[in-house]
Amino acid sequence: MKILVTGGAGFIGSMFVRLVLDRYSDDSVTTLDLLTYAGNPANLLDVQGDPRHRFVHGDIADAALVDELVAESDAIVNFAAETHVDRSLLDPSAFIRSNVHGVYVLLDAARRHGRRMVQVSTDEVYGDIPEGSFSKEVDALLPRSPYAAAKAGGELFCRSSFVSFNVDVLITRGANTIGPRQYPEKVVPLFVTNALRGEPLPVYGDGLQVRDWLHVEDHAAAINRVLRGGRAGEIYNIGADNERPNIEVVRALLAHLDRPESLIAFVPDRPGHDRRYALDWRKIRDELGWEPRRSFDRTLFDTIDWYVTNDDWWRAIRDGSDTFSNYYQRQYGWRLAAAGRDGETVTTS
Numbered sequence: 001m002k003i004l005v006t007g008g009a010g011f012i013g014s015m016f017v018r019l020v021l022d023r024y025s026d027d028s029v030t031t032l033d034l035l036t037y038a039g040n041p042a043n044l045l046d047v048q049g050d051p052r053h054r055f056v057h058g059d060i061a062d063a064a065l066v067d068e069l070v071a072e073s074d075a076i077v078n079f080a081a082e083t084h085v086d087r088s089l090l091d092p093s094a095f096i097r098s099n100v101h102g103v104y105v106l107l108d109a110a111r112r113h114g115r116r117m118v119q120v121s122t123d124e125v126y127g128d129i130p131e132g133s134f135s136k137e138v139d140a141l142l143p144r145s146p147y148a149a150a151k152a153g154g155e156l157f158c159r160s161s162f163v164s165f166n167v168d169v170l171i172t173r174g175a176n177t178i179g180p181r182q183y184p185e186k187v188v189p190l191f192v193t194n195a196l197r198g199e200p201l202p203v204y205g206d207g208l209q210v211r212d213w214l215h216v217e218d219h220a221a222a223i224n225r226v227l228r229g230g231r232a233g234e235i236y237n238i239g240a241d242n243e244r245p246n247i248e249v250v251r252a253l254l255a256h257l258d259r260p261e262s263l264i265a266f267v268p269d270r271p272g273h274d275r276r277y278a279l280d281w282r283k284i285r286d287e288l289g290w291e292p293r294r295s296f297d298r299t300l301f302d303t304i305d306w307y308v309t310n311d312d313w314w315r316a317i318r319d320g321s322d323t324f325s326n327y328y329q330r331q332y333g334w335r336l337a338a339a340g341r342d343g344e345t346v347t348t349s
């Protein structure tokens, strides 16, 4: 199979590219990626030179380019997206372009050429989930952040393309994913790299928000199952049953790195912060036989160890240009100042 992987230079996308090339010797992959701040050619270094992989620098919203690439492919898996809730609160415009319009452009090409498309979405489309309940695929979409609203919008175009035009499109909704090569704005890589630098870990609000933590290799394997065995028009939740309050994750992370809890800084909360996401993922297990392979500890500790070992990868992002530091200052400058922790660097070794 020839697979077009959009957003393949990103965190989950690059893991999926690697999985396909490793496991399926008859498959080939074209990665289409715009290489915005989070897309990183370094994420694909180990497949560079593989004759079954081709990289194309471009935009999923570029209809002519997408049409050409979809025509040459058997299937599309769309990882291309703006993904960070905090950035969507600062400026949602790029989210609407990639997560809604970009998805529409891909769907339109899938329709014209009769191709299967997997849309990689998120548990955040369900919104805040009360203690004791778990979102099912049939539940209402109640997004609460601009990011989640844009992802839900993209999903609704998928649904309408299936219903109106019979496009062979499937949706996955993944839990919070961690692992190698995640841009260090997300909580785990941000906190690991801050801890390694002796800088405070800015915990929003009371730190009792709950997320379900999924390893990126487990997530990529689930998407692969959906691509190869899923039913057209269906939605599949991808969870891990690794629910933890943020503060517990932060304490485990510091203990694993042998850094002091005094690095924790409770800072003003994210507006509209969802307290909990939790998925019922029995459908993908029962229909497609997928299960996560990693426990919570393995998911977290393998992730931490990767950043410890791959210092060059994250230092190039954090120190290589102003992109990261400008964002960091805007997002955390006033929060750390409000907590009395600005300008703090502690020697922890």
Ligand code: TYD
Residues within 6 Å of the ligand: 085, 086, 124, 176, 185, 186, 187, 188, 190, 202, 203, 204, 205, 207, 209, 210, 211, 246
């Ligand atoms: P994040 O990694 O941004 O994922 P999402 O918001 O998509 O779930 O955040 C995970 C949790 O960590 C979320 O409850 C927000 C919290 N968080 C902090 O407390 N401090 C931070 O600096 C960040 C980035 C997140």
